[in-house]
Amino acid sequence: MKNLFLSAAIVLGGLTSFASTSSITNPIVKTVSVQDEYTEIKVVEVPTAVTDALKKAYPDAVLTKAYKNTASQYKLEVAVGDKVGSLYANADGTWIKK
Template sequence: MKNLFLSAAIVLGGLTSFASTSPISNTIVKAISIQDDYTEIKVVEVPTAITDALKKAYPDAVLTKAFKNTKNEYKLEVTVGDKTGNLFANADGTWIKQ
């Protein structure tokens, strides 16, 4: 009979450790996006060095929109077939990874 009470006490004691509550913590994550402000320009205002580099690298690409920032970097919206993407270049026509 002692063994029965002892085993019941052990089982109930073990179950109470699972019933304890863990502290709830709220984690707030802030995402900050650093982006240079590009202003839209006319496609004809894009330097010829960039358009020549575009024709050389992507012969089938069509330049649909162009943007420029204060560092004379250009963001080009190009379309190849049914796909649209962005390319970044310096004023001298060298490509920038972004």
Template sequence: MKNLFLSATIVLGSLTSFAATSAVSNTIVKTISVEDEYTEIKLEEVPTAVTDALKKAYPEGVLSKAYKNAKSEYKLEVTVGDKVGSLYANADGTWIKK
């Protein structure tokens, strides 16, 4: 009788160890940032069409830095009053939304 009780306890104990295992899940998160590579240029290198568009859209705006990418798109850092922001334009002065 003791052997039967002991063997039943061992069998039940081994079954509970299988039930206690949890599934292992690996979560892989990939973040891809696609951003055009802009290089800083001198303010004199900005086309007149872009500076004219800036003066027309933001008469009080002051151009502080300018950047250009391989597609001849320009990133302009502009200060208007106490606010600083970035604007994007093509070489012909057309604004780009980004």
């Protein structure tokens, strides 16, 4: 009989350890995004190297807007048919992945 009470106490004691609550902490993650500020420029102000690269890569593309940042990188808004998108290029016409 003592063994029965002892084993019941051990089993109940073991089950209470599973029922205990643990505190979950949410770590605070700070992200800093560096975004180059682009200012709008006229389409005719885009260097010929960039427009030539655009014509070579996308012959049917129409350059609708252009932007430039302080690092002489260009953001080009282009339309190909009914699709509109943005491309990024350096002043020498090499494409930038963003």
